[in-house]
Amino acid sequence: MNSSKGSNNKVKGEDVLRKLPRQTRKRSTRKPKPKVKKGNSTFNQIKWVLIILTFVGVGVWFGLTFSEGINYFFSRDRKEAESKSxxxxxxxxxxxxxxxxxxxxxxxxxxxxxxxxxxxxxxxxxxxxxxxxxxxxxxxxxxxxxxxxxxxxxxxxxxxxxxxxxxxxxxxxxxxxxxxxxxxxxxxxxxxxxxxxxxxxxxxxxxxxxxxxxxxxxxxxxxxxxxxxxxxxxxxxxxxxxxxxxxxxxxxxxxxxxxxxxxxxxxxxxxxxxxxxxxxxxxxxxxxxxxxxxxxxxxxx
Missing domain, CATH: 3.20.20.80 (Glycosidases)
Incomplete structure (x- = not known):
């Protein structure tokens, strides 16, 4: 086997590859998926639970604190409804x-x-x-x-x-x-x-x-x-x-x-x-x- 001839062919092949248009070269288009940290996911879940509980709590407090106003405003009394604001x-x-x-x-x-x-x-x-x-x-x-x-x-x-x-x-x-x-x-x-x-x-x-x-x-x-x-x-x-x-x-x-x-x-x-x-x-x-x-x-x- 002639090792120098094989080496010459390899060099020629590399030269040909360099002369090929850039667009013919294959590149990977896949981007690596970001790793989701388990700790961040848990934190977000807890955050949304707290936000929901806060809104529910405010709603309950408002309903109990201003019950008379709510009852009046949403009553179906026709006489009151005529001028209610x-x-x-x-x-x-x-x-x-x-x-x-x-x-x-x-x-x-x-x-x-x-x-x-x-x-x-x-x-x-x-x-x-x-x-x-x-x-x-x-x-x-x-x-x-x-x-x-x-x-x-x-x-x-x-x-x-x-x-x-x-x-x-x-x-x-x-x-x-x-x-x-x-x-x-x-x-x-x-x-x-x-x-x-x-x-x-x-x-x-x-x-x-x-x-x-x-x-x-x-x-x-x-x-x-x-x-x-x-x-x-x-x-x-x-x-x-x-x-x-x-x-x-x-x-x-x-x-x-x-x-x-x-x-x-x-x-x-x-x-x-x-x-x-x-x-x-x-x-x-x-x-x-x-x-x-x-x-x-x-x-x-």
């Missing part, structure tokens, strides 16, 4: 947790012409027993529906209250004068109410507090009764609570998860989307933290 879900829940406490509303010209003779209850669940009505705003503003609403609420035997909307950058004594000249309070009415919720643009907060104090003192001197102070919870806690600890407070808080009135709130405005027969559109609803016997102590004598 999603906002009534929370209203029904709040009312269920305050049985025995007084429920009321507050209105202004934004509610238009109210048919006071038809105003009787909130979603058919709780009787309305008091009405708080906007009277004045700033140094010269007067609510154009105040006189009609004041008369209508009184004629239909609601406990009445009048409130002044405080404008932070206007003279506090002139604002007090505007309220006094517009509102006549009699025995059985709520004390005068000051609504303070806006921040000043032309003065610091300490000057605002002094102005609010002047309004309260002036109005108290005229009516011989200490006014009620209205504000949002954050505004009151941050800017008013330390300056006016001795005043009856009316707090606005619409937080969905706040379902019960706090002990130091005498009044709680819990929604601005209430539904009441006799009023077109939405209206603010309130809880008084007490009974009829309790509120009599607060009323003008």
């Amino acid at each position: 999603l906002f009534d879900f929370r209203t029904a829940e709040v009312l269920s947790r305050h049985e025995g406490k007084m429920i009321g509303l507050d209105v202004s010209h934004y509610q238009g012409d109210i048919v006071w003779a038809d105003v009787d209850s909130v979603i058919g669940r709780a009787s309305i027993e008091f009405a708080i009505i906007r009277s004045t705003m700033g140094v010269d503003g007067k609510d154009k529906k105040f006189k009609k609403n004041w008369k209508g609420a009184g004629a239909n035997h609601f406990i009445r209250g009048a409130y002044h909307y405080y404008r932070p950058d206007e003279n506090s004594l002139e604002q007090a004068k505007n309220f006094i000249n517009t509102v006549t309070l009699v025995e059985g009415d709520l004390p005068p109410i000051l609504d303070i919720e806006d921040f000043p643009k032309e003065q610091p907060m300490d000057s605002l507090i002094k102005g609010v104090k002047k309004w309260l003192v002036t109005v108290e001197k005229h009516y011989k009764v200490k006014p009620i102070l209205y504000s949002g919870e954050y505004y009151y806690n941050t800017h008013l609570s330390k300056a006016f600890p001795e005043y009856t407070v009316w707090i606005a808080n619409y937080n969905f998860f706040v379902e019960e009135i706090k002990d130091h709130w005498q009044f709680w405005q819990f929604t601005e989307n209430g539904t009441v027969k006799g009023i077109k559109g939405k209206v603010d609803l309130n809880v008084y933290n007490g009974t009829k016997a309790d509120i009599r102590k607060l009323l003008i004598k």
Whole structure:
């Protein structure tokens, strides 16, 4: 056997292979399959089980916590279905947790012409027993529906209250004068109410507090009764609570998860989307933290 000849043939064969077009060369197109780690698969299964259990748990908690709202919203009562809205879900829940406490509303010209003779209850669940009505705003503003609403609420035997909307950058004594000249309070009415919720643009907060104090003192001197102070919870806690600890407070808080009135709130405005027969559109609803016997102590004598 001639080994050199075999070697020469091998070299020639390799030369021919190099000269072949690239596309004729066979290459493997199979990609290696990634190895699935058993630990990762188990972790993913546990993760999804925990997610599902979390959703189920939240659903059960929600159903138990807001059972009254759910029952109301999904009830098949035809009379309720006619005017039912999603906002009534929370209203029904709040009312269920305050049985025995007084429920009321507050209105202004934004509610238009109210048919006071038809105003009787909130979603058919709780009787309305008091009405708080906007009277004045700033140094010269007067609510154009105040006189009609004041008369209508009184004629239909609601406990009445009048409130002044405080404008932070206007003279506090002139604002007090505007309220006094517009509102006549009699025995059985709520004390005068000051609504303070806006921040000043032309003065610091300490000057605002002094102005609010002047309004309260002036109005108290005229009516011989200490006014009620209205504000949002954050505004009151941050800017008013330390300056006016001795005043009856009316707090606005619409937080969905706040379902019960706090002990130091005498009044709680819990929604601005209430539904009441006799009023077109939405209206603010309130809880008084007490009974009829309790509120009599607060009323003008």
